[in-house]
Amino acid sequence: MLFNSLQFCAFFVIVTSLYFLLPWQQRWKMLLVASCVFYMAFVPAYIVVLFTTILIDYWMGIKIAASEGKTRRAYLFISIIATCLVLFVFKYFNFVAITVRQLQGLLGGAASFPLVNLILPIGLSFHTFQSLSYVIEVYRGKQQPERNLGIYSLYVMFYPQLVAGPIERPQNLLHQFREDHGFDLENFSQGLRLVAWGFFQKMVIADRAAEYVNGVYRHWSSFSGLTLIIASLLFSVQVYADFSGYSTIAIGCARIMGFRLMRNFNHPYFSCSFSEFWKRWHISLSTWFRDYVYIPLGGNRVGLSRHYLNLLITFTISGLWHGANWTFVVWGAYNGILLILESTLAPLTSRLGNSLLVTAVRRMVTLCLICIGWVFFRAPHLSDAFAILRRMAGARLLARSDWFEATMAFSVSNTSFAVGTITVVLILLFFMVEWMEENGLSAFPDWLRSFQCQHPWGQEAFTTIALFQAIMMFGVLRASAFIYFQF
Amino acid sequence: MPQSADNNQQAHTRRYFAIILLGPIVLLAFWVVFKIGLEDRFSRHLDAGYPGYCEQPAEVLFIGSSHTRQSYDIAAVEAATGRSAYAMAYGSLDQNLMNLLLEDLLRDPARRPKILVLEAYATKLAQRSQLEDPRFFFDLPPGLKLRFIKNYLQLNPELSARLDLFGLIVNRGTEQLWTYPLNHRILARLSYRGAYRAHVSNGVSESEFRSFQPELAGPEPDPIQFAALNHTIQLCKRYGVRLMLAESPMPKPATSEPDIHRMKDVYRAVSLANHLPYLDGDEGFPTDDPAYFADATHLSTAGRTLYTANLIKSFGPLLVADRGPSSLVQTHPPHTSGPSAGGSSERAFKEEKSNSSAPESAIGRGVEERL
Numbered sequence: 001m002l003f004n005s006l007q008f009c010a011f012f013v014i015v016t017s018l019y020f021l022l023p024w025q026q027r028w029k030m031l032l033v034a035s036c037v038f039y040m041a042f043v044p045a046y047i048v049v050l051f052t053t054i055l056i057d058y059w060m061g062i063k064i065a066a067s068e069g070k071t072r073r074a075y076l077f078i079s080i081i082a083t084c085l086v087l088f089v090f091k092y093f094n095f096v097a098i099t100v101r102q103l104q105g106l107l108g109g110a111a112s113f114p115l116v117n118l119i120l121p122i123g124l125s126f127h128t129f130q131s132l133s134y135v136i137e138v139y140r141g142k143q144q145p146e147r148n149l150g151i152y153s154l155y156v157m158f159y160p161q162l163v164a165g166p167i168e169r170p171q172n173l174l175h176q177f178r179e180d181h182g183f184d185l186e187n188f189s190q191g192l193r194l195v196a197w198g199f200f201q202k203m204v205i206a207d208r209a210a211e212y213v214n215g216v217y218r219h220w221s222s223f224s225g226l227t228l229i230i231a232s233l234l235f236s237v238q239v240y241a242d243f244s245g246y247s248t249i250a251i252g253c254a255r256i257m258g259f260r261l262m263r264n265f266n267h268p269y270f271s272c273s274f275s276e277f278w279k280r281w282h283i284s285l286s287t288w289f290r291d292y293v294y295i296p297l298g299g300n301r302v303g304l305s306r307h308y309l310n311l312l313i314t315f316t317i318s319g320l321w322h323g324a325n326w327t328f329v330v331w332g333a334y335n336g337i338l339l340i341l342e343s344t345l346a347p348l349t350s351r352l353g354n355s356l357l358v359t360a361v362r363r364m365v366t367l368c369l370i371c372i373g374w375v376f377f378r379a380p381h382l383s384d385a386f387a388i389l390r391r392m393a394g395a396r397l398l399a400r401s402d403w404f405e406a407t408m409a410f411s412v413s414n415t416s417f418a419v420g421t422i423t424v425v426l427i428l429l430f431f432m433v434e435w436m437e438e439n440g441l442s443a444f445p446d447w448l449r450s451f452q453c454q455h456p457w458g459q460e461a462f463t464t465i466a467l468f469q470a471i472m473m474f475g476v477l478r479a480s481a482f483i484y485f486q487f
Numbered sequence: 488m489p490q491s492a493d494n495n496q497q498a499h500t501r502r503y504f505a506i507i508l509l510g511p512i513v514l515l516a517f518w519v520v521f522k523i524g525l526e527d528r529f530s531r532h533l534d535a536g537y538p539g540y541c542e543q544p545a546e547v548l549f550i551g552s553s554h555t556r557q558s559y560d561i562a563a564v565e566a567a568t569g570r571s572a573y574a575m576a577y578g579s580l581d582q583n584l585m586n587l588l589l590e591d592l593l594r595d596p597a598r599r600p601k602i603l604v605l606e607a608y609a610t611k612l613a614q615r616s617q618l619e620d621p622r623f624f625f626d627l628p629p630g631l632k633l634r635f636i637k638n639y640l641q642l643n644p645e646l647s648a649r650l651d652l653f654g655l656i657v658n659r660g661t662e663q664l665w666t667y668p669l670n671h672r673i674l675a676r677l678s679y680r681g682a683y684r685a686h687v688s689n690g691v692s693e694s695e696f697r698s699f700q701p702e703l704a705g706p707e708p709d710p711i712q713f714a715a716l717n718h719t720i721q722l723c724k725r726y727g728v729r730l731m732l733a734e735s736p737m738p739k740p741a742t743s744e745p746d747i748h749r750m751k752d753v754y755r756a757v758s759l760a761n762h763l764p765y766l767d768g769d770e771g772f773p774t775d776d777p778a779y780f781a782d783a784t785h786l787s788t789a790g791r792t793l794y795t796a797n798l799i800k801s802f803g804p805l806l807v808a809d810r811g812p813s814s815l816v817q818t819h820p821p822h823t824s825g826p827s828a829g830g831s832s833e834r835a836f837k838e839e840k841s842n843s844s845a846p847e848s849a850i851g852r853g854v855e856e857r858l
Contacts, residue, residue, distance in 0.1 A: 006650075185500050192507070415622065418662035418670045457503045465510040472515060473661045477654040 001041035003249050004203055011038065012253060015159075019257050024180040028154055031177075035159040039122070042163075046121040049086060050157060056082045057131045058152045061138045061145040072139065079135040087128045090118050095324035123163035125321055127156050129288055134170045136292055143170045151177050158259075160250040164243070166264040166284035173261070181258025189460035194252030196467035201245030203475035205430050208423045209238035211476065216409055217378060220388055225395025226402040227409055228388055235378045236371045237427055240269065243282065267438045269370075269431070272362040274338045277370060285321075289314050308343070312336040322377070327385055331376040338369055426474060515657065522656055527628050529667045536626040537575060537588060539681060544598045545573035547806060549681070550588070551606025552580040557688070557785045558735035558768070560795040561680045567799045568806040570602070574681030578620030581611045586715035586722075587638060591631055593726045602806060603723060604798075607732040607758075607765065609750035612712050613705035616642055621659035642711060688781035688788050696777035699738050702784070704746035708753050720761050731802055732758050736768035736794055739775045741783045766801050768794055 001008050015034045019027055040047050060079035064072055093116050100113040134155070137143035146152040155174050161167075181187075216223050216231035223231070247264035254261045268280035278286050290299075297310040312333060319332015342349075352358045372389065379385035396402050410420035530538045540548065547570050549555050556576035564572045575588070585605065593599050618624065618639065627635060639652060663670060723730040732754055742748070751767060758765035772794060773779060779790030786794060799806070 183500075185496065185503060189503060415663060417673055418666040421666045421669070422662040457499060461503055461506045461510070464507060465514065468511050469514050469518070472518070472657050475658065477658050 001038055003246065004199060007041070016253075016256055020183050024182075027181075028151060028177045031158065032150055032154045035154065035157045035162060038159040039157060039162060042122040043119060049090075049121055050127070051153070053083055053086055053128070053131060054153050054156050055149075057135050057156075058146070058149055061135055061152070062147065064135060064138050065145040076135060076139045080132060083128055083131055083135075087124060089116070090120055090124055092320075092324050093118075126165050126167055127162060129167050129285070129321075131156055132292065133167065133288060137170050143174075146170070146174055158254075160253040160259075161261055164246045164250070165282075166247055166250065166262050167288055168262060168284070173259075176259050179258075184258060185457055187258050188256050189457040189464075191252045191255030191257075193460045193464045193467070194248050194255060196252075196464045196471075198245045198248030198250075198252055199471055199475075200467045201241040201248060201430070203245075203471050203477070204426055206238045206242035206245055207476035208426065208474070209234040209241070212410055212423070213238055213378070217380075220379075220384065220391075223409070224399075224402040224405055225391045225393070226397060226399070227406040228392050229395055230406050231409075232371060232375050232378070232388075232392065236269075236367075236374050239374060239377065240265070241430070267434050269367055270363060270435065270438050271366050272359055273366060274335070274342050274369070277366060278335070278339070285318070289318050293317060308340045311339050311343075315339070326382050327376045327379055330382060330385070331373055334373045334376060338373075422474065519656055522660070523632050524629050526660060526664060527626055527632075529664050530622075530626045536577070536622065536681075537592075537631075538626050538628075540573050540575050540592075541598055543571075543573070543680070544600065545571040545680065546601045547572040547604065548592075548600035548602070549574040549576075549604045549606075550580075550585055551576055552608060552611070553578050553785060554608055554735040555580075555606050556681070557781070558791055558794055559798070560791055563792070563795050564799065564806070565680075567803060570806060572680060573600075576681060577623040577626075579611070579617065580606070580620070580623065581608070581614070581616050582712040582715040582719065583616035583638070583642075584618065584623065584635075586719045587631070587635060589719055589722055593722050593728060599726055600728060602729045602731070604731045604733050604802070605719060607734040607751075607754040609734060609747050609754065610702040610704045612708045612716070612750045612753060613746060614712070615709055616711055616715075618655070621655055622663075624655055625660035625663060688785070690776075690778035690787040690789060691780055691782065693777055696738060696780065697740060699740040699783040701741050701744040701747060704744060704750050706746055706749060708750065713753075716757060720757070720763070729805065731764040731766070731805065733766040733798065733802075734768050735786060736772040736774055736779070736790065738777075738780045738783060742769070742774070764802060764805060766798060768797070771797055 001011060011034075015031070018030050018034075022030055036047060039050065057079050060075050060082075063075045064079070067075060097113040097115050104110065104112065134143065134146075134152075138145050146155065151174065154177055155168075155170065158168075158173070213231050213235045216227055217235075220228060220231075244265040251261045251263070262284055264282060264284050266280040266283065268277050271277035271280055294310055294314040297313060298306060299310060300307045302310070313336075315332045315336030316329060317332070319328045319330070319335070322328045322332070349362075375388055375392075376382075376385045379388055407420050408416045410416040410423065411418075527538055530536055547564065547568065549559050549561075549572065553576060555574055559572075559574050561572045561574055564570075577584070589603070618635075624632060624635060636652065636656075639648070643651075720730060722728075734751065734754070737747075755765055755767075757763070772790075779787055779793060781787040781790070
């Protein structure tokens with residue numbers, strides 16, 4: 001059940017209505033049933049897999065809290081291994097098998113490693129990490145084990161954030177299921193506005209960019225370097241708006257019911273450095289890797305070479321988390337290398353100061369290098385990614401014919417110029433709004449803001465309606481999957 | 488005090504929900520009325536469309552899909568025939584949708600062409616009528632839009648079709664509206680009377696050419712499409728418009744499906760039964776040369792030049808001569824079985840096929856001899 005579908009609209013209205021009609025003590029049960037229905041809309045049988053991992057981690061959480069020393073650690077490892085085993089079988093087994101087969105081929109042997117034919121359960125990577133976060137926090141003594149299996153199940157499979165995050169921490173989410181969230185107009189209006197903004201990001205910005213990107217990347221060898229540059233830039237917009245859009249919708253849906261989920265994106269493309277970028281991009285995943293991989297490896301409290309190795313390992317694993325393909329591994333390692341280089345060059349770059357010009361240049365350099373990394377993220381194969389980058393490097397930026405080709409790629413009919421113009425204008429408007437949010441500026445005139453003080457919900461209603469109208473007019477209305485669903 | 492605060496909160500809540508629920512409905516209603524009632528005014532100066540033709544009607548009207556748009560050098564046709572010409576083309580336009588346009592156009596003497604070259608796209612004849620180019624809807628005046636909606640709902644009763652229609656009315660074409668001041672100037676420079684002017688499309692590589700896959704047709708013509716074709720023929724007879732059927736050349740690898748040839752035979756039979764000129768663009772055209780094709784379904788610039796020349800050679804005498812509606816010329820010898828429109832097309836085709844022993848290059852010559 002995709003967020004941008006009529007089925008989800010109907011589902012959401014029913015669930016939210018029931019939520020506020022039921023006594024608060026019963027609400028979590030209804031949400032659990034609703035989350036099961038939501039999950040089973042994808043592949044019903046996989047609910048068994050999900051409940052198996054839930055049972056294991058629930059039981060291990062209680063065992064960990066009741067033990068000490070080596071036994072405590074053993075329970076932790078059992079939980080981690082069992083949870084990761086499910087992830088490995090469904091997501092990485094074939095990747096390993098194909099790699100082994102390729103190696104066997106290189107060594108002159110016959111490819112004999114078997115493959116499995118399994119569909120990836122939706123949201124597996126996300127709820128796996130959320131479960132791991134729980135058992136690790138219990139092990140560290142920072143979270144009491146949840147004794148109510150139903151509440152724990154809801155923590156793992158709470159439907160707004162089940163399939164693509166944010167990856168929540170138990171300290172933030174678990175207690176909220178036991179609280180009385182009565183109807184609050186401020187929460188409702190802000191939540192609905194967030195949902196509208198999320199849909200705008202997905203259906204107007206991401207899906208528009210996707211039409212160009214998919215058309216070009218499908219037959220990338222037929223296009224010039226300039227068209228590939230534009231497609232890659234648009235993919236940078238697409239992946240951000242798509243994923244940020246999903247997170248915003250999830251946060252908005254939860255906020256309507258009074259739940260507070262963590263912020264997942266904080267205007268990452270305005271970052272002045274790579275370290276800043278990774279504090280703003282997919283915050284829930286970045287902090288997860290920081291807390292459960294990077295810091296346990298030693299973080300930056302070790303020698304310089306070990307520190308750099310920790311960065312490289314953390315980001316390579318992060319890349320692998322995104323997908324079972326060498327392109328993601330290389331993407332992750334590339335980002336790790338960028339961080340290492342930034343750390344190495346920090347003594348030099350810090351002397352440049354913080355003038356407007358220097359800040360602008362830093363932002364441009366950061367953005368360009370991040371966008372280069374996205375080519376690996378998008379390309380189907382490693383060889384394609386390198387070939388695309390080579391072609392981009394040889395782009396003819398002044399060739400009129402290449403600009404014509406790049407413009408025509410916006411649409412299959414002679415509406416290319418119109419579609420291209422509107423797409424670019426909408427993207428610029430989108431980043432203008434992001435820029436204003438980043439700098440605490442308001443888009444609204446004084447008279448409207450004073451109206452807001454008297455009627456706090458007024459601005460939210462106005463914004464929500466304007467966003468929905470913009471979606472009607474400019475959105476790509478057919479339901480399309482979110483990029484991060486595949487992870 | 489707490490009670491008045493509660494009452495205040497409830498009043499705010501009611502107002503909020505009233506605005507949130509009614510606001511989008513009111514805005515949407517305005518938008519739908521605007522789109523249906525006024526959007527065609529923003530397409531008047533755009534190319535290749537119904538409004539563009541209405542602004543400057545021509546004596547010779549080519550009507551069809553993107554095949555038509557990319558197949559004809561209108562300037563060359565005008566130079567060769569001495570008649571004004573126009574190409575009205577929308578992506579994947581089929582017989583049903585062409586008939587809808589022609590019902591409106593032919594009724595008006597000011598916009599009625601003298602000669603109509605109707606696209607005879609074999610694959611489309613067997614496919615269900617679908618609207619694939621939203622510009623078609625964008626360009627229609629309000630009355631035709633409503634007729635199209637009625638036609639669409641009759642042919643597509645399922646719920647998903649209604650949602651598609653909603654998307655078409657509310658969502659498609661918005662870009663053209665917002666960029667109209669600049670867009671129409673650019674498009675006007677790129678086209679001439681509906682066909683491409685400045686745009687150059689090159690041929691494909693040999694490997695790409697060999698990889699072309701045939702479009703799937705079907706063993707029988709779609710009843711709606713076939714009825715629309717016959718209706719168009721009757722319309723032309725009623726209004727005295729000289730009608731010709733023409734299919735643009737297709738690359739050989741893309742026409743290997745037997746069903747495609749079966750549909751071409753249907754067109755031949757219909758043209759025979761109604762004494763209409765029919766041009767199969769494949770005949771006398773190098774359909775196995777990649778240089779003449781831009782992709783699996785469209786000609787390159789070189790292909791357009793060659794095919795236009797072939798068309799002028801085949802239909803030239805018909806296009807140039809000033810003849811009345813009673814002197815429609817047969818392209819095939821008359822048959823003793825006397826086929827009627829539609830019904831015995833298949834038998835007529837079989838007889839015609841047994842007579843077609845003349846070499847391909849004799850098509851034009853055959854027409855000239857009968858003149």
